[in-house]
Amino acid sequence: MSRIERVEVELVEIPAAFPFRWRDGLPGSEPALQGGVLTITTSDGVVGRAPTPRGVIAADLVERRVRDELIGQDSLHREWLWHRIWELDRIEEFPLYFLGLVDIALWDIAGQVAGLPVHALIGTYRTSLPAYASTVTYSSVEEYLDIADQCLDRGFTAIKLHAWGDVRRDAQLATKLREHVGDDVELMYDGSAGFDLPDAVRLGRVLGDLGFRWYEEPMREFNLTSHQWLSERVDIPLLVGETSDGAHFNTADFIQSGCATYVRTSAALKGGITGALRIAHLAESFALRAEVHGMGVPNQHLCMAIPNTTYYEALVWGNPIITDPSVGPDGLITAGTAPGLS
Numbered sequence: 001m002s003r004i005e006r007v008e009v010e011l012v013e014i015p016a017a018f019p020f021r022w023r024d025g026l027p028g029s030e031p032a033l034q035g036g037v038l039t040i041t042t043s044d045g046v047v048g049r050a051p052t053p054r055g056v057i058a059a060d061l062v063e064r065r066v067r068d069e070l071i072g073q074d075s076l077h078r079e080w081l082w083h084r085i086w087e088l089d090r091i092e093e094f095p096l097y098f099l100g101l102v103d104i105a106l107w108d109i110a111g112q113v114a115g116l117p118v119h120a121l122i123g124t125y126r127t128s129l130p131a132y133a134s135t136v137t138y139s140s141v142e143e144y145l146d147i148a149d150q151c152l153d154r155g156f157t158a159i160k161l162h163a164w165g166d167v168r169r170d171a172q173l174a175t176k177l178r179e180h181v182g183d184d185v186e187l188m189y190d191g192s193a194g195f196d197l198p199d200a201v202r203l204g205r206v207l208g209d210l211g212f213r214w215y216e217e218p219m220r221e222f223n224l225t226s227h228q229w230l231s232e233r234v235d236i237p238l239l240v241g242e243t244s245d246g247a248h249f250n251t252a253d254f255i256q257s258g259c260a261t262y263v264r265t266s267a268a269l270k271g272g273i274t275g276a277l278r279i280a281h282l283a284e285s286f287a288l289r290a291e292v293h294g295m296g297v298p299n300q301h302l303c304m305a306i307p308n309t310t311y312y313e314a315l316v317w318g319n320p321i322i323t324d325p326s327v328g329p330d331g332l333i334t335a336g337t338a339p340g341l342s
Contacts, residue, residue, distance in 0.1 A: 003075070004042055007039075016032045023191075028137070033055075034056050038050045040105045052101055061092065070102065078274060082274045104273060112340040117301065119302075122277065122301070130310075133159045156331045165191065167202050171203055196219065215236045221241065221243055221244040222244075239291060289310055291310060292309055301336065301341060314326075
């Protein structure tokens with residue numbers, strides 16, 4: 001039995017990000033901040049790790065709520081401990097980015113104990129997957145077209161727009177981009193919750209006519225009925241459930257409403273790897289796809305283990321572009337081979 005002996009958050013300085021912005025009305029890149037790494041150490045000396053950009057908040061929550069819950073527990077009892085974190089969430093209302101930290105670190109421990117990469121411990125489905133270029137927001141249509149050319153030269157075969165959050169400008173951008181790259185390049189659009197229902201419908205109809213693969217988070221995900229109405233008024237498939245609270249419990253309601261063709265899952269926002277897998281299997285039972293949100297090693301392992309996912313999301317920022325170095329020149333990410341999450 002591999003008992004948990006220590007639970008700490010090591011604070012680390014994260015330098016200011018390369019400057020970029022999201023849509024109008026949202027902040028973009030952040031100044032220097034104190035991140036953190038949750039470390040869970042077992043009686044066998046195995047250390048599981050899970051990083052977070054919110055180190056001070058994570059340290060406070062571990063100190064006040066989480067450490068006493070974990071000390072002395074068997075580190076391989078991930079399912080039990082996953083439920084314990086959700087019980088604590090009832091009192092504390094953990095931020096979405098904190099909910100999965102413990103679970104990620106425990107999967108890292110389990111992989112090391114088994115001598116397997118985490119995707120193999122889950123059950124590997126594939127050993128490589130295409131990545132799509134997920135843009136930040138750029139200044140003009142002309143710059144976006146230049147960025148698209150750089151992405152294609154870099155090996156990407158699919159591009160997702162984070163645009164301005166303005167219906168007319170975004171529709172023009174989507175039209176010009178489709179004309180520029182042709183029909184063989186997959187295009188997607190992420191609204192970053194910038195619209196109300198009338199504007200979401202207007203833009204969604206344009207994107208559908210242009211053959212975009214999905215329409216992601218056009219509205220805040222507070223209201224299922226508005227998403228159901230949107231799905232009835234546009235032809236483009238909706239990708240939903242990125243920032244809604246409640247992991248698979250909430251995703252189930254999006255699916256039941258009929259608005260979902262794709263659902264979001266991720267280690268960071270959906271209760272770690274355990275929560276992300278719940279969502280993926282739930283979606284698969286309805287013949288839907290579960291698209292993994294965001295970059296990072298835990299999400300790379302998820303992409304290798306989830307059958308019903310299409311791409312790995314690789315953020316693209318700067319000009320010339322900067323992106324995830326895990327994406328090869330062929331536009332693929334490949335499965336890790338080291339034990340745990342590495």
